[in-house]
Amino acid sequence: MADAKPKTSPKAIKFLFGGLAGMGATVFVQPLDLVKNRMQLSGQGSKAKEYKTSFHAVTSILKNEGLGGIYTGLSAGLLRQATYTTTRLGIYTILFEKMTGADGRPPNFFMKALIGMTAGATGAFVGTPAEVALIRMTADGRLPPDQRRGYTNVFNALVRIFREEGLTTLWRGCVPTMARAVVVNAAQLASYSQSKQALLDSGYFGDDILCHFCASMISGLVTTAASMPVDIVKTRIQNMRMIDGKPEYKNGLEVLVRVVGKEGFFSLWKGFTPYYARLGPHTVLTFIFLEQMNKQYKSYVLDR
Numbered sequence: 001m002a003d004a005k006p007k008t009s010p011k012a013i014k015f016l017f018g019g020l021a022g023m024g025a026t027v028f029v030q031p032l033d034l035v036k037n038r039m040q041l042s043g044q045g046s047k048a049k050e051y052k053t054s055f056h057a058v059t060s061i062l063k064n065e066g067l068g069g070i071y072t073g074l075s076a077g078l079l080r081q082a083t084y085t086t087t088r089l090g091i092y093t094i095l096f097e098k099m100t101g102a103d104g105r106p107p108n109f110f111m112k113a114l115i116g117m118t119a120g121a122t123g124a125f126v127g128t129p130a131e132v133a134l135i136r137m138t139a140d141g142r143l144p145p146d147q148r149r150g151y152t153n154v155f156n157a158l159v160r161i162f163r164e165e166g167l168t169t170l171w172r173g174c175v176p177t178m179a180r181a182v183v184v185n186a187a188q189l190a191s192y193s194q195s196k197q198a199l200l201d202s203g204y205f206g207d208d209i210l211c212h213f214c215a216s217m218i219s220g221l222v223t224t225a226a227s228m229p230v231d232i233v234k235t236r237i238q239n240m241r242m243i244d245g246k247p248e249y250k251n252g253l254e255v256l257v258r259v260v261g262k263e264g265f266f267s268l269w270k271g272f273t274p275y276y277a278r279l280g281p282h283t284v285l286t287f288i289f290l291e292q293m294n295k296q297y298k299s300y301v302l303d304r
Helices: 011-041 054-065 067-071 074-099 109-142 154-165 167-171 174-202 209-239 252-263 265-269 272-302
Strands: none
Touching (some): 011 054, 109 209, 174 209, 209 252, 252 265
16 A cells, blocks of 8 residues: 655645744844945945945944844844745745646756746735835934934834835835846856856765855855845835935936946945845755744644
């Protein structure tokens, strides 16, 4: 008699755990997100740079805003994970199953990449309101007290943005946000596969955890370099104010032209260090939390 098919978690539980794992990782890496956003806004326009380096940004924030200051915007970071990660995981799973052949053969590499980019872009669209709140909350502390928006939490931010600036402002910068998600997904998939193969071909690595870790770090470097110019566009657009009834920037292209023209070409990669430092730990922690939740669910629910 054939063995009974092993029990698996329902889809809803998989999505829930995916979102919760991302939220758990965010608790640890939120300070790096804050520093990255501050660095990208530092020296905006013709102003002098507020922070010389990422380390200078950290010490300045601790000195001026206290220990709690480095966790400003945590509620928005958590909501972003709850919306973006859960939607991305849900869309990816549904599309992956639809593209799997009747014989159980999984989609090929290019189809997986396309599914990943589609899921990433959809998740980014759903997560944009939380992203707007996050950018504004993390940017607030760098402004003079009379110019601060003073959002108390992510829900206060969303309600006030809706009331004061209209519904569409919640999706301000959704195009660069979605573009970044596409670039990140494409760069991660391609660079990870290539890096892993190159390491294995070198003869110094076996197909083990060390090889996977090194390939992940190389992939993170490529992904960070590829996505940062799009990310700074997103940050500047989502944080911009109306000046005499007109927005600071008309579109993403204007942001790029003004950043390069006034702050220099390499300013497109401001905040590179915290962005890269955040990418690796966030991914690792997400998978650790996900594995633990799946393990506990199996022990206490499926195996009973």
